[in-house]
Amino acid sequence: MIRGTIDKIAGPLVVADGMKDARMYDLVYVSDYKLIGEIIELKGSKASIQVYEETGGLKPGDPVIATGEPLSVELGPGLVTAIYDGIQRPLDEIRKEAGDWITRGISIRGLDHKKEWDFKPAAAVGLEVSGGEVLGEVPETKLITHKIMVPPEVSGEITWMIEAGKYNIDTVIAKLKTPDGLTVELPMYHNWPVRKPRPIAEKMAPVEPLITGQRVIDAFFPLGKGGTACVPGPFGSGKTVIQHQLAKWADAEMVVYVGCGERGNEMTDVLQEFPELEDPKSGEPLIFRTVLVANTSNMPVAAREASVYTGITIGEYFRDMGYSVALMADSTSRWAEAMREMSGRLEEMPGEEGYPAYLGTRIAEFYERAGNVKCIGGDRNGALTVVGAVSPAGGDLSDPVVQATLRVVKVFWSLQAKLAYARHFPAIGWLDSYSLYTDNLKDYYNEVLGGDWVPMIKEAISLLQQEANLLEIARLVGAESLSPEDQLILFTARSLREDFLHQNAFHEVDTYTSIVKQKLMMEVIMHTNAEMKKAIRNGVSPGDLFDLPLKEEIARMSYIPEKDLDAIEEINKHVNSQINDLIEKEQTA
Amino acid sequence: MIREYTTTVEISGPLMLVDRVEGVAYEELVEIELPSGEIRHGKVLEIDSRMALVQLFEGSSGTGITESRVRFLGKQVELGVSEEMLGRVFDGQGRPRAPFDTAPPIVPEKMKNINGAPINPYARDYPAEFIQTGFSSIDGINTLVRGQKLPVFSGSGLPHSAVAAQIARQARVVGEGESFAVVFAAMGITFEEADYFIRDFRKTGAMDRAVVFMNLASDPAIERISTPRMALTAAEYLAYEKDMHILVILTDMTNYCDALREISAARKEVPGRRGYPGYLYTDLSSIYERAGRIKGRKGSITQIPILTMPEDDKTHPIPDLTGYITEGQLILNRELHKKGIYPPMDVMESLSRLKDKGIGKGKTRDDHADLFNQLMAAYSAGKDARELAVILGAAALSPLDQKYLKFAEEYEKRYISQGEHENRNIEETLDLGWELLKLLPRNEMKRIDPGRLDRYWPVSEEESD
Numbered sequence A: 001m002i003r004g005t006i007d008k009i010a011g012p013l014v015v016a017d018g019m020k021d022a023r024m025y026d027l028v029y030v031s032d033y034k035l036i037g038e039i040i041e042l043k044g045s046k047a048s049i050q051v052y053e054e055t056g057g058l059k060p061g062d063p064v065i066a067t068g069e070p071l072s073v074e075l076g077p078g079l080v081t082a083i084y085d086g087i088q089r090p091l092d093e094i095r096k097e098a099g100d101w102i103t104r105g106i107s108i109r110g111l112d113h114k115k116e117w118d119f120k121p122a123a124a125v126g127l128e129v130s131g132g133e134v135l136g137e138v139p140e141t142k143l144i145t146h147k148i149m150v151p152p153e154v155s156g157e158i159t160w161m162i163e164a165g166k167y168n169i170d171t172v173i174a175k176l177k178t179p180d181g182l183t184v185e186l187p188m189y190h191n192w193p194v195r196k197p198r199p200i201a202e203k204m205a206p207v208e209p210l211i212t213g214q215r216v217i218d219a220f221f222p223l224g225k226g227g228t229a230c231v232p233g234p235f236g237s238g239k240t241v242i243q244h245q246l247a248k249w250a251d252a253e254m255v256v257y258v259g260c261g262e263r264g265n266e267m268t269d270v271l272q273e274f275p276e277l278e279d280p281k282s283g284e285p286l287i288f289r290t291v292l293v294a295n296t297s298n299m300p301v302a303a304r305e306a307s308v309y310t311g312i313t314i315g316e317y318f319r320d321m322g323y324s325v326a327l328m329a330d331s332t333s334r335w336a337e338a339m340r341e342m343s344g345r346l347e348e349m350p351g352e353e354g355y356p357a358y359l360g361t362r363i364a365e366f367y368e369r370a371g372n373v374k375c376i377g378g379d380r381n382g383a384l385t386v387v388g389a390v391s392p393a394g395g396d397l398s399d400p401v402v403q404a405t406l407r408v409v410k411v412f413w414s415l416q417a418k419l420a421y422a423r424h425f426p427a428i429g430w431l432d433s434y435s436l437y438t439d440n441l442k443d444y445y446n447e448v449l450g451g452d453w454v455p456m457i458k459e460a461i462s463l464l465q466q467e468a469n470l471l472e473i474a475r476l477v478g479a480e481s482l483s484p485e486d487q488l489i490l491f492t493a494r495s496l497r498e499d500f501l502h503q504n505a506f507h508e509v510d511t512y513t514s515i516v517k518q519k520l521m522m523e524v525i526m527h528t529n530a531e532m533k534k535a536i537r538n539g540v541s542p543g544d545l546f547d548l549p550l551k552e553e554i555a556r557m558s559y560i561p562e563k564d565l566d567a568i569e570e571i572n573k574h575v576n577s578q579i580n581d582l583i584e585k586e587q588t589a
Numbered sequence B: 001m002i003r004e005y006t007t008t009v010e011i012s013g014p015l016m017l018v019d020r021v022e023g024v025a026y027e028e029l030v031e032i033e034l035p036s037g038e039i040r041h042g043k044v045l046e047i048d049s050r051m052a053l054v055q056l057f058e059g060s061s062g063t064g065i066t067e068s069r070v071r072f073l074g075k076q077v078e079l080g081v082s083e084e085m086l087g088r089v090f091d092g093q094g095r096p097r098a099p100f101d102t103a104p105p106i107v108p109e110k111m112k113n114i115n116g117a118p119i120n121p122y123a124r125d126y127p128a129e130f131i132q133t134g135f136s137s138i139d140g141i142n143t144l145v146r147g148q149k150l151p152v153f154s155g156s157g158l159p160h161s162a163v164a165a166q167i168a169r170q171a172r173v174v175g176e177g178e179s180f181a182v183v184f185a186a187m188g189i190t191f192e193e194a195d196y197f198i199r200d201f202r203k204t205g206a207m208d209r210a211v212v213f214m215n216l217a218s219d220p221a222i223e224r225i226s227t228p229r230m231a232l233t234a235a236e237y238l239a240y241e242k243d244m245h246i247l248v249i250l251t252d253m254t255n256y257c258d259a260l261r262e263i264s265a266a267r268k269e270v271p272g273r274r275g276y277p278g279y280l281y282t283d284l285s286s287i288y289e290r291a292g293r294i295k296g297r298k299g300s301i302t303q304i305p306i307l308t309m310p311e312d313d314k315t316h317p318i319p320d321l322t323g324y325i326t327e328g329q330l331i332l333n334r335e336l337h338k339k340g341i342y343p344p345m346d347v348m349e350s351l352s353r354l355k356d357k358g359i360g361k362g363k364t365r366d367d368h369a370d371l372f373n374q375l376m377a378a379y380s381a382g383k384d385a386r387e388l389a390v391i392l393g394a395a396a397l398s399p400l401d402q403k404y405l406k407f408a409e410e411y412e413k414r415y416i417s418q419g420e421h422e423n424r425n426i427e428e429t430l431d432l433g434w435e436l437l438k439l440l441p442r443n444e445m446k447r448i449d450p451g452r453l454d455r456y457w458p459v460s461e462e463e464s465d
């Protein structure tokens, strides 16, 4: 252990002297309060430390102790349903200890070391095992079976294995003899440094969509399991609601939600809602597959920087068990700003907008930790999907964080203030957004939704693009001067926007749409379009068509519960009869 | 332990550098005695093993290098609190403020650090109680709930003070006795503006349940940095220790941010957008996030910060970063103001993020959410029609668009607009919404649940056209 003393204090940055032998990113305890910090710069005998807690009241001369260990998280049973601050301190335990306000110098471990879990061994004495191999299982929640794995970078022959039973996580469950002849005792958990990606065997391209139940996403701009996406947009455009919707409804097996420098009440919202909401697949409470990391905007800024790493390390750990994990980070801009603040205090040479020159590298490294992977230690595939919200200054997409993010992520959901003002939610712009996974996912969609889905979506997108051009013209000459065919394009595009893309997150039914229902809805709209086209060719006036009562029925499709999907197919019949009536009338006239 | 130094080596802007100090803590409170006997205050902004950088609350004018006696007080900036604060007017540092208040200082029940501490997110209770402000544009559309932080984005010359005063006057939770108190913090506003509020509070009797902290335009700018923190410390005491529901009005946050910029410039920090420091977001959140509700505690803090947007620009860093932290925003619009509409509320760009859990059956009325969605969709369509009419002439609009145009006009005139002393209850606001929707064809009501539509607008009622 290295002992130094405080030399200087400026906000969250503390410089300590006498730290010659310390290492970069070592964890340190600062002053007698034992505030937790991390070394971010070494110069001669001086170490610059970012301190994860308020520094008011610290004095030059106060002691600083370097632990010699990097900032790490505890990984083992007890993670699921937890809510942590940026450095994995459980907020519920902090409240028990310190009350309703977070005070300083609280030291609580990430996992409960007393609680006992049902452990069932899955490996036998004599087996040669290496990092990632499963030693046993703990049913952690109704949704998550926690696989106890050999920590990465450890291997050897199992010389002893505990029998099935109830143990706390400190209990040694297996002993290995390493190739060097040493004996390693393995408890039910291990530590992992948050800034170091956990190893994988192999990375593969995403081939399955992460179904989110959000129509504009699943149909138009899908995200692959193990892929990356970003949601940039000005305040109030719907970033957080989208992230919450994904955390609720995405068909991931495990969700890590990182509230990074955002509102306290948004975390409370998740905490109060998730135990009540049911996973659409299993019917179990969503909280049973969720870990929360909450470092809100008023909590210390340095811990905000750490929070995304804490989150993604937990995400990787569940991926290693073979789960499909989705990580939401709201907002990565706050993480970048925390980097900027520390960089400014270190008086580093600023890059764009004062962000450090390494901003792009850090962002790329973060998203690189996502992936659809073959796990180490056995025949398991896992996926870690990462979705980051970005909050550009003034909503301007030339913002350095947005630009650096767009260089690495494969899906761009572009939130538009104009749509949000008109309360068209999700305010994902259909002209600017993109998904680079569409091609990879084609086979999946062909198999699950049939070969007509992909072309139908292409046609719908094309209609929306034509609409944009036609609206320009209509603005100059008036909509009636457009040809009946063009008027139909405007009619159908409007229907696509209002009846399909628009989705109310706060409506009991509308909040989630299965892809089967999505296809039925899309079919009704496109079928109506085709029938109307036919009618127009037969001389029916667009005005009469657009006044048909079917319009109202289509507008209400999204509110039809998943169990009554026949009712949507039924609409097609009404469409046929109403339009045929008009055609007949036209022909008899 | 008080330590006194006469080793000041540099004074620049609001900052003072004191050499050869010992045992001084970061953020420690400092007292500076001038030769005249005048006492100034400050706090330690940065400290190393030799020097302390001190931020002077009252500014540096009149301080000298050789003659200032600098004392470090061994504690951080604190406010003495007690229930006696109600009805009193303080300056930006918590002392009685003449000429508004000439009574002797209060006898504090306890001292509290004005920086507060972050509320544990796990301890928060989600705000969900509807506050009726009496404004249709707020209650019906951008509903305020208890524990919310909802700023007013205004521009110079717009009636934000009148709106804020009216909210303070009318705000109440339906079906509950009065337990509201107002904490009002003025930062760098003019005497007239401050006087407007105080007179309004006195006239309506609200003053007895108000605590005022006042830093006027003529007062030291740097003091503005502690003023909102003083106010919130008082609010927290009253809310969480005395079970009161507190409405905090902070005006004008733009002046607060400018003071912060001044310090940052004096420290020669790398400036962010428009010269504001890179940590402005973090700093503002340490103020705004002090609003809320806490599980198991009766009181609450609802915040209405007011800011003027330079050049009416919402993307200016102050409104921008505020909007990223607060739970929505009420935006006042110059066009509506010119049209004579009061409050000139831009309902489209305004937002209450917490409304969804504060409205509906048992809170306001079952039809509220649908009605809100339909009114927004209709007003948006009406505004589009209005734009088209400007280019093509109203006659070129389709009959449906003409109806939407008419709707938008009436909506602004009758729904958004109301008197400065008109206090509409939520039923009146909701009923007015239905009345206006009936200017449109019934089959346009796509956002309203069919059953509900039948109840509030029976088919038989539709006017035939």
Ligand SMILES: Nc1ncnc2c1ncn2[C@@H]1O[C@H](COP(=O)(O)OP(=O)(O)O)[C@@H](O)[C@H]1O
Pocket: A233, A234, A235, A236, A237, A238, A239, A240, A241, A242, A425, A426, A427, A503, A504, A505, A506, B351, B352, B353, B354
């Ligand atoms: N899908 C949606 N359905 C209904 N309302 C939405 C939806 N998305 C956003 N909103 C509305 O917009 C508001 C702002 O959304 P939010 O996600 O908090 O924005 P941001 O995080 O971009 O600032 C929400 O409080 C809600 O009222």
Ligand SMILES: [Mg+2]
Pocket: A239, A240, A241, A262, A330
């Ligand atoms: Mg958000």
